[in-house]
Amino acid sequence: MSLQHDPRQNHLLAALALDEYKRLADNLERIELKLGDSLVESGQMMRHVYFPTDCIVSLLCVMEDGDSTEIGVVGGEGIVGISLFMGGETTPSRAIVQSAGTAYRLKGQLLKDEFYRAGPLQGLLLRYTQALLTQMAQTAVCNRHHSLDQQLCRWLLLSLDRLPTNELVMTQELIANMLGVRREGVTESAGKLQRAGLISYHRGRISILDRPGLEARVCECYGVVKKEYNRLLSYHRPGL
Amino acid sequence: MSLQHDPRQNHLLAALALDEYKRLADNLERIELKLGDSLVESGQMMRHVYFPTDCIVSLLCVMEDGDSTEIGVVGGEGIVGISLFMGGETTPSRAIVQSAGTAYRLKGQLLKDEFYRAGPLQGLLLRYTQALLTQMAQTAVCNRHHSLDQQLCRWLLLSLDRLPTNELVMTQELIANMLGVRREGVTESAGKLQRAGLISYHRGRISILDRPGLEARVCECYGVVKKEYNRLLSYHRPGL
DNA sequence: ACGCTTCCGTACGCTAACGTACACAGCATC
DNA sequence: GATGCTGTGTACGTTAGCGTACGGAAGCGT
Numbered sequence: 001m002s003l004q005h006d007p008r009q010n011h012l013l014a015a016l017a018l019d020e021y022k023r024l025a026d027n028l029e030r031i032e033l034k035l036g037d038s039l040v041e042s043g044q045m046m047r048h049v050y051f052p053t054d055c056i057v058s059l060l061c062v063m064e065d066g067d068s069t070e071i072g073v074v075g076g077e078g079i080v081g082i083s084l085f086m087g088g089e090t091t092p093s094r095a096i097v098q099s100a101g102t103a104y105r106l107k108g109q110l111l112k113d114e115f116y117r118a119g120p121l122q123g124l125l126l127r128y129t130q131a132l133l134t135q136m137a138q139t140a141v142c143n144r145h146h147s148l149d150q151q152l153c154r155w156l157l158l159s160l161d162r163l164p165t166n167e168l169v170m171t172q173e174l175i176a177n178m179l180g181v182r183r184e185g186v187t188e189s190a191g192k193l194q195r196a197g198l199i200s201y202h203r204g205r206i207s208i209l210d211r212p213g214l215e216a217r218v219c220e221c222y223g224v225v226k227k228e229y230n231r232l233l234s235y236h237r238p239g240l
Numbered sequence: 241m242s243l244q245h246d247p248r249q250n251h252l253l254a255a256l257a258l259d260e261y262k263r264l265a266d267n268l269e270r271i272e273l274k275l276g277d278s279l280v281e282s283g284q285m286m287r288h289v290y291f292p293t294d295c296i297v298s299l300l301c302v303m304e305d306g307d308s309t310e311i312g313v314v315g316g317e318g319i320v321g322i323s324l325f326m327g328g329e330t331t332p333s334r335a336i337v338q339s340a341g342t343a344y345r346l347k348g349q350l351l352k353d354e355f356y357r358a359g360p361l362q363g364l365l366l367r368y369t370q371a372l373l374t375q376m377a378q379t380a381v382c383n384r385h386h387s388l389d390q391q392l393c394r395w396l397l398l399s400l401d402r403l404p405t406n407e408l409v410m411t412q413e414l415i416a417n418m419l420g421v422r423r424e425g426v427t428e429s430a431g432k433l434q435r436a437g438l439i440s441y442h443r444g445r446i447s448i449l450d451r452p453g454l455e456a457r458v459c460e461c462y463g464v465v466k467k468e469y470n471r472l473l474s475y476h477r478p479g480l
Numbered sequence: 481a482c483g484c485t486t487c488c489g490t491a492c493g494c495t496a497a498c499g500t501a502c503a504c505a506g507c508a509t510c
Numbered sequence: 511g512a513t514g515c516t517g518t519g520t521a522c523g524t525t526a527g528c529g530t531a532c533g534g535a536a537g538c539g540t
Contacts, residue, residue, distance in 0.1 A: 061378065086370040087366045087370065123327050130327065133326075136373065139380050140309060143383040182528060182529080184528085191490095228328075228332055421498090424497095425497065442518095443516085485536100490533085495528075497527100509515100510513085
């Protein structure tokens with residue numbers, strides 16, 4: 001198995017003890033995800049959970065009129081489909097691929113079986129869920145109190161943390177959907193960042209030029225979330 | 241034990257099988273909560289979890305500059321202190337009593353012990369957590385897309401659902417804190433509702449006069465959350 | 481080379497909510 | 511019954527973001 005395509009590039013899978021991982025490994029199905037692919041639809045039963053390695057998935061809350069807002073983002077540190085083991089089976093939100101890449105999927109029932117063994121995986125998934133919860137809470141506050149400029153910075157940094165490169169493929173239209181604002185608003189905020197030399201934007205490709213510069217502009221929300229992820233998920237990799 | 245003060249007025253405790261409940265019952269400590277009491281402080285270890293019966297607790301996300309936003313509300317249907325069994329032990333948010341009343345508290349370790357028996361209580365708490373998650377997500381969307389008028393309606397209805405009466409004791413100042421807006425904004429929105437004959441406001445006491453009227457004005461967020469709570473937590477009371 | 485589509489930039493009036501300021505009415509205290 | 515505090519109403523200029531509209535540039539297909 002090449003290092004390029006190891007399921008254990010996903011942090012949750014990486015944190016499992018070897019025997020635990022082995023029980024799942026044969027059932028992990030590698031899958032290539034394209035921008036815009038839908039992994040979870042509102043209210044629909046899921047067949048699988050997804051462990052991203054180098055892709056990013058957005059959790060979106062969509063309203064009747066079609067307006068939407070991103071309530072969380074999942075990358076190699078997490079899993080898509082928590083409602084399976086939380087017991088609800090479905091959620092009222094959607095999960096959309098925000099950055100193309102690879103993920104490994106697992107039949108829902110197999111994850112549930114492993115979860116209810118009440119081994120280390122259970123604690124791991126619960127702590128991850130709590131981290132996600134923090135992310136959602138902070139997003140709610142950020143939506144309320146901070147400027148679009150700051151929110152854009154937060155969004156870029158959260159994405160960047162989950163990407164291997166400094167470039168993300170993403171139109172302003174899509175970012176606007178995620179943040180739940182107008183496309184023109186994103187154009188303006190991104191323009192400021194570009195004029196400040198922090199990013200370079202070109203037809204659906206954003207290159208981050210000055211990450212410290214972004215961090216200087218971002219609101220506290222980014223830091224709070226990141227710190228909580230580190231606190232809850234800074235496990236060692238046993239059995240490696 | 242008078243019906244007035246039965247811990248099983250809390251829906252989660254009510255949903256337990258009798259033997260499961262009996263293991264906890266002796267350790268449930270009745271406690272009277274006053275408006276403004278703090279049950280959980282950001283980042284601090286909790287000694288207890290709280291099962292409200294007729295009080296309401298707000299989960300608040302507080303920022304460095306003191307601005308805050310409510311990210312969820314807990315009443316007789318829930319529990320305060322989920323981070324104990326989720327494994328994080330602490331959270332970055334606060335829990336403040338929004339409406340005075342009674343709750344039963346339990347030593348954190350005892351709840352964890354029971355949770356890790358992996359019995360029905362575990363599933364119950366996890367489903368409750370998922371419901372709370374939905375509430376937080378919907379709050380984030382609502383903050384973004386809906387007018388203060390609608391959000392006030394949502395807030396009133398969510399509170400009302402958790403109260404035995406039609407009256408809530410709450411100044412506009414406090415509501416403003418919860419919603420993360422100016423006090424004057426609340427005065428204006430509440431004024432509209434009052435002129436429309438839906439509520440009557442008088443120095444920290446709100447009486448709801450026309451609940452259907454509120455429901456007609458509220459945004460979809462209220463319905464989404466309520467539906468999800470019903471779906472996830474509409475259990476029968478076994479062993480009664 | 482041409483047209484078409486996608487993506488980005490800009491402009492303008494509009495509105496909800498903000499910050500600030502102040503007035504007044506209930507209620508308690510002394 | 512003067513004083514003070516708390517809670518509510520109102521007013522006014524300011525601003526961030528909205529809705530809408532339009533123009534242009536980059537890339538794609540033929």
